[in-house]
Each structure stands twice: as C-alpha cells, then as structure tokens.
Amino acid sequence: MPPYEKFLQEVLIDAPTLQARVAELGRQISADYAEVSDLLLICILKGGIMFLVDLTRHIEVPHEMDFLAVSSYGKGARETSGKVRIDMDLSAEVTGRHILIVEDIIDSGLTLRFVMDVLKARRPASLRLCTLLNKPSKRQVEIPIDYIGFDIENKFVFGYGLDLDEKYRNLPFIGVVNLDMLT
Ligand code: IMP
Numbered sequence: 001m002p003p004y005e006k007f008l009q010e011v012l013i014d015a016p017t018l019q020a021r022v023a024e025l026g027r028q029i030s031a032d033y034a035e036v037s038d039l040l041l042i043c044i045l046k047g048g049i050m051f052l053v054d055l056t057r058h059i060e061v062p063h064e065m066d067f068l069a070v071s072s073y074g075k076g077a078r079e080t081s082g083k084v085r086i087d088m089d090l091s092a093e094v095t096g097r098h099i100l101i102v103e104d105i106i107d108s109g110l111t112l113r114f115v116m117d118v119l120k121a122r123r124p125a126s127l128r129l130c131t132l133l134n135k136p137s138k139r140q141v142e143i144p145i146d147y148i149g150f151d152i153e154n155k156f157v158f159g160y161g162l163d164l165d166e167k168y169r170n171l172p173f174i175g176v177v178n179l180d181m182l183t
C-alpha cells in the first residue's frame with residue numbers, strides 16, 4: 001500500500017479527467033488570447049506548479065511564464081488566516097502586459113485577493129485568473145474568476161500540486177483527505 005493511501009478517503013478527480021479538462025482550458029485560453037502577443041502566465045507557487053506545467057503545453061499562443069510564491073501565516077496549515085505575504089516575487093515586468101494567473105484552488109479567496117491587488121498595483125494591460133479548483137462555499141471575498149477547471153464541494157483535497165502538510169503534491173489525481181488520519 002503506497003504511503004498516501006491511508007490519507008485518501010476517495011479519488012475526487014482522476015488523472016485522465018484532470019488531463020482532459022486541462023487540455024480544454026488550454027484550447028479556450030489559446031482562442032481567447034489569439035490576438036495577444038505578450039501573454040504572461042503567472043503561476044502561484046507552490047500549489048499551481050503541476051497545473052501550470054500541463055496547461056502551458058496546451059496553450060498555442062506564444063507566452064512567457066513566471067512564478068510568484070505566497071503564503072498565509074498566523075493559522076494552521078489547513079485554514080487560512082487571510083494574512084498573506086510574498087515569499088518570492090516575480091522576475092518579469094507586469095506593467096502593460098497581459099497577465100493570466102494560474103492557481104491551484106480558490107477557497108476563501110483571501111490569497112487571490114491579495115495577489116490580484118499586488119499585481120493590479122503594477123498596472124498590467126489586462127489581468128485574468130485561471131484556477132484548477134474552485135470551492136465556492138467557503139468564499140469570504142468576491143473574486144472574479146475567468147477560467148475554472150472544476151467546482152468542488154467544501155472538502156480538503158490533495159494531489160496534483162496541492163499538498164497535505166507539504167507532501168503528496170506529486171500525485172496525478174485530486175484526492176479527498178481522510179481527516180480522521182490527521183493529527
Ligand atoms: P484561500 O486564501 O482560502 O482562497 O486559500 C488558498 C490557498 O489555500 C490555496 O492556494 C491552497 O494553497 C490552500 N488550500 C485551500 N484549500 C485547500 C485544499 O483543499 N487542499 C490543499 N490546499 C488548500
């Protein structure tokens with residue numbers, strides 16, 4: 001039995017379903033940005049990494065990618081405090097460019113609210129948001145989302161970039177965490 005299995009209540013989204021949806025999002029983004037010459041994908045680390053790597057291969061318009069690492073602090077690993085800080089900033093210029101944020105999951109919305117405010121202050125030509133997962137039931141602040149992979153229920157999930165106490169981001173599927181197994 002692989003080590004992650006004791007934490008896995010059920011597979012919520014299997015690998016082929018994820019891959020098919022990511023390809024679909026890539027096609028949609030390619031069509032929407034067909035006339036744009038300087039698209040910049042901004043991956044929110046660490047959770048967005050698997051999604052970014054798969055998504056970029058389905059985007060046919062030339063684009064750059066950059067990485068922004070943020071973390072929330074002040075509460076436990078599975079609950080956000082709303083206090084967000086930048087751990088690693090972008091190297092790319094944002095001003096005047098077409099920005100698409102690539103995120104793993106939007107829960108309360110507080111992380112993305114912070115990220116969008118930071119990026120807006122740098123005056124991009126456009127700013128859109130693509131999230132693989134959306135948990136609308138836990139939203140605390142309204143966030144306009146342009147591309148959503150899947151709406152999911154209010155369950156704690158892991159795999160495909162999302163961590164369980166920093167581990168198991170490498171799993172090729174999204175699983176629901178068996179909370180009874182966590183201390
Ligand atoms: P928000 O600020 O509440 O929207 O939370 C966003 C961040 O919390 C995400 O970028 C994730 O890193 C983390 N997060 C929220 N829900 C989950 C989950 O179900 N599994 C793993 N990480 C989560």
Ligand code: MG
Pocket residue numbers: 047163
């Ligand atoms: Mg996290």
